[in-house]
Amino acid sequence: xxxxxxxxxxxxxxxxxxxxxxxxxxxxxxxxxxxxxxxxxxxxxxxxxxxxxxxxxxxxxxxxxxxxxxxxxxxxxxxxxxxxxxxxxxxxxxxxxxxxxxxxxxxxxxxxxxxxxxxxxxxxxxxxxxxxxxxxxxxxxxxxxxxxxxxxxxxxxxxxxxxxxxxxxxxxxxxxxxxxxxxxxxxxxxxxxxxxxxxxxxxxxxxx
Amino acid sequence: xxxxxxxxxxxxxxxxxxxxxxxxxxxxxxxxxxxxxxxxxxxxxxxxxxxxxxxxxxxxxxxxxxxxxxxxxxxxxxxxxxxxxxxxxxxxxxxxxxxxxxxxxxxxxxxxxxxxxxxxxxxxxxxxxxxxxxxxxxxxxxxxxxxxxxxxxxxxxxxxxxxxxxxxxxxxxxxxxxxxxxxxxxxxxxxxxxxxxxxxxxxxxxxx
Numbered sequence: 001x002x003x004x005x006x007x008x009x010x011x012x013x014x015x016x017x018x019x020x021x022x023x024x025x026x027x028x029x030x031x032x033x034x035x036x037x038x039x040x041x042x043x044x045x046x047x048x049x050x051x052x053x054x055x056x057x058x059x060x061x062x063x064x065x066x067x068x069x070x071x072x073x074x075x076x077x078x079x080x081x082x083x084x085x086x087x088x089x090x091x092x093x094x095x096x097x098x099x100x101x102x103x104x105x106x107x108x109x110x111x112x113x114x115x116x117x118x119x120x121x122x123x124x125x126x127x128x129x130x131x132x133x134x135x136x137x138x139x140x141x142x143x144x145x146x147x148x149x150x151x152x153x154x155x156x157x158x159x160x161x162x163x164x165x166x167x168x169x170x171x172x173x174x175x176x177x178x179x180x181x182x183x184x185x186x187x188x189x190x191x192x193x194x195x196x197x198x199x200x201x202x203x204x205x206x207x208x
Numbered sequence: 209x210x211x212x213x214x215x216x217x218x219x220x221x222x223x224x225x226x227x228x229x230x231x232x233x234x235x236x237x238x239x240x241x242x243x244x245x246x247x248x249x250x251x252x253x254x255x256x257x258x259x260x261x262x263x264x265x266x267x268x269x270x271x272x273x274x275x276x277x278x279x280x281x282x283x284x285x286x287x288x289x290x291x292x293x294x295x296x297x298x299x300x301x302x303x304x305x306x307x308x309x310x311x312x313x314x315x316x317x318x319x320x321x322x323x324x325x326x327x328x329x330x331x332x333x334x335x336x337x338x339x340x341x342x343x344x345x346x347x348x349x350x351x352x353x354x355x356x357x358x359x360x361x362x363x364x365x366x367x368x369x370x371x372x373x374x375x376x377x378x379x380x381x382x383x384x385x386x387x388x389x390x391x392x393x394x395x396x397x398x399x400x401x402x403x404x405x406x407x408x409x410x411x412x413x414x415x416x
Contacts, residue, residue, distance in 0.1 A: 001302070001321065001336055081314040094209070107291040108316035110351065113209065128209055129352045139347040143318065144337045 002199045004080060005137055005159060008090035008097065008111070010152035011169045012073040012104070016096040017046070017104075023063040026053055031157065043125050056120035057095060063101040075106055076188035080195065086202040087140070089133040091155060093116055093125065110136055133159035146200050150191060165198040167191065210407045211353040212288060213345055213367060216305065216319070217299035218360035219377045220281040220312070224272055224304040225254070231271040234261055241363070250332050264328035265303060273307040282395035285312055288403065295348070297341040299363060301333065320345055341367035354408050358399060362386075373406040375399065 009015045021029035028049050036042040090111040115124035149163035160166025168184045185191035217223045229237035236257050244250040298319040323332035357371035368374025376392045393399035
């Protein structure tokens with residue numbers, strides 16, 4: 001049985017922190033792991049900025065609830081789910097993507113969560129697991145699934161390497177330079193072709 | 209993060225072999241694990257009956273493609289997926305449920321597959337894994353997910369016992385007698401209430 005593990009932000013939807021930065025006008029929220037490589041430090045920094053600007057979870061949801069999938073992504077996902085089991089493995093927070101997951105007909109998603117107090121202040125975050133994308137791929141393999149994985153960035157590499165086949169989707173040149181052997185897709189149609197070619201066999205035999 | 213593992217036949221959709229037996233008029237296909245307890249022997253018997261009656265995969269798909277979800281099941285699943293990750297763990301064959309999974313907006317499904325030759329004859333079957341429901345629950349737990357599981361029959365018990373919480377849905381009296389400690393739900397509304405009460409916390413905080 002085939003499964004496709006997809007990164008979310010950059011593959012199906014825009015980067016949510018960037019959307020929040022743009023819509024709240026708080027430029028400090030544009031900081032990413034490229035600026036602060038320690039993820040925990042980065043998150044503490046973000047939570048601190050939100051608190052200083054009195055941005056609550058309601059304010060964030062007001063932004064994230066209006067974000068649309070990337071052009072072509074919704075159709076890609078519909079088509080992909082016709083032939084494959086799909087699991088989205090993301091470092092995002094469940095609160096950020098609650099609405100957009102409904103738009104996409106609730107694909108299977110593993111991600112993290114923000115800890116919110118009674119007043120709506122974001123006080124902490126919970127990682128589901130360290131290196132959670134890779135461990136999910138390995139768990140699926142332990143269930144005798146053939147795993148193909150798709151990501152766009154450095155935090156996807158351990159997942160792509162653990163998978164039976166891994167593809168980069170619209171990666172930056174820095175990622176390509178560091179991992180020149182990984183196949184790439186520059187749009188969703190090309191990605192679908194790569195995944196179909198890499199599958200064990202189709203779900204329903206061609207003869208039907 | 210919460211996940212709900214659901215058995216398929218008897219919980220969301222009717223028993224597919226029974227549908228095939230009724231619609232083809234081949235009563236021998238009504239045989240179940242209650243009649244032949246060895247699953248491999250049962251499947252060899254079924255495959256043999258299909259061959260003797262010249263029933264191809266196309267004939268079977270003609271039946272299974274018209275089967276509807278159980279009353280209330282589609283709405284239950286929509287509501288469940290709003291608050292939980294859902295994985296359907298089934299002993300069915302992917303070819304049997306191709307269409308009904310589309311009707312249900314492609315929930316995440318792990319199941320088995322029939323092996324079909326070029327002429328459409330069913331020649332064999334592939335189990336994804338022995339005791340595959342239980343191993344899937346354990347794999348999800350290894351990913352730090354809290355697992356609630358729902359099933360209706362003996363082949364679900366190891367899954368229900370491995371889960372953090374397990375519920376029987378409309379079980380037969382024989383199943384209840386053998387496992388009187390397992391909580392039961394007699395309809396989908398009651399099942400939803402049990403699952404919500406057994407969850408770690410809701411996806412989006414109540415305060416939002």
